[in-house]
Amino acid sequence: MPVAEVVTRFRVRYAETDAMGIVHHSQHAIWFEAGRADFFRAAGISYAECEARGVLLPVSELYVRFSHSAFYDEEVAVHTRLTEIRSRGLTFQYEVRNAADVLLATGHTRHICVNKNREVQTIPIWLRQILSGGGHIP
Amino acid sequence: MTSPRVSESTLRVRFAETDAQGIVYYANYFVWFEVGRVNYLREIGFDFRERERQGISFVIAEAHCRYHASARFDDPILIRTWISQVRQRSFTFAYHVLNQDTGTLLAEGETVQVMMDPKTFKPIPIPEEFRRKLLLEQNP
Known part of the structure; x- marks a missing residue:
């Protein structure tokens, strides 16, 4: 079964807040990364293992839409979905909700697949199969 | 139609902004914006x-960045900033981030x-002045 959605839960750290008393808008990108890492693990391979195998997926685009502020110590959940697998890239979509299920932010990241020399490559078939739910680590 | 005024800011990449790939971590570009x-x-x-005292307060409603090339520790960075849209309750800044030595465009983006x-904390019209x-x- 493909991994439909992975949920990552944690509490807002003080370090993530700013002088307006809310989470700084740059921090959601780090939350997205946590969600993405959990997505890889749930699919069957850690992102660290992908990199060790010479498959790097740097971010080529980041978009975040902020709906409500997030506050220190509140529990937030990042819902991560893989919405697109192209020959040389991926797109993840994210929703951030608080414990009352209020939507705090939505966004996406696009990634290109490169090798260790940072040259663009097609996503290897084994990773494509793992991410689409049908594969295992060769 | 004239072009918007462009503001230029410079900084050097701090070591704390880099990640295990030896390049600037992607979230930091929002801080540079x-x-x-x-x-x-x-x-x-x-x-x-x-x-x-000025009674002006705003929040970031949207932020977008497209990444073209990497920045590394101690690189001189040039940030060009201009206003691309002014609406009743919101306005948009656009940004180009360049390597100041080479002129390479590293990233571009917008914030609303x-x-x-x-x-x-409710949206209000932008004060007229x-x-x-x-x-x-x-x-201009």
Whole structure:
């Protein structure tokens, strides 16, 4: 079964807040990364293992839409979905909700697949199969 | 149609901004956009330390970045910032991030700021005087 959605839960750290008393808008990108890492693990391979195998997926685009502020110590959940697998890239979509299920932010990241020399490559078939739910680590 | 005024900010990549790939971590570009934005607003007379007295407050409603090339520790960075849109309750900054030595475009993006009441946190129209200033900056 493909991994439909992975949920990552944690509490807002003080370090993530700013002088307006809310989470700084740059921090959601780090939350997205946590969600993405959990997505890889749930699919069957850690992102660290992908990199060790010479498959790097740097971010080529980041978009975040902020709906409500997030506050220190509140529990937030990042819902991560893989919405697109192209020959040389991926797109993840994210929703951030608080414990009352209020939507705090939505966004996406696009990634290109490169090798260790940072040259663009097609996503290897084994990773494509793992991410689409049908594969295992060769 | 004239071009908007462009503000230039410079910084050097701090080691803390780099990650295990030896390049600047992607979230930091939103912080660099902020450097450009705050400098821009200071240049037009908007002092964040006097924010409450000036009665102007806004939040970031959208942020977008497209990454073209990597930045590394100690690289000299040039951030170009300009106003690309002024609406009733929101305005948009656009950014180019370049390597100052090579001129390479590293990233480009936008942020949408929504004006809000500092007490109720509800969106409000941009105060007329500030809005006129923004429009003049966008279209000098």
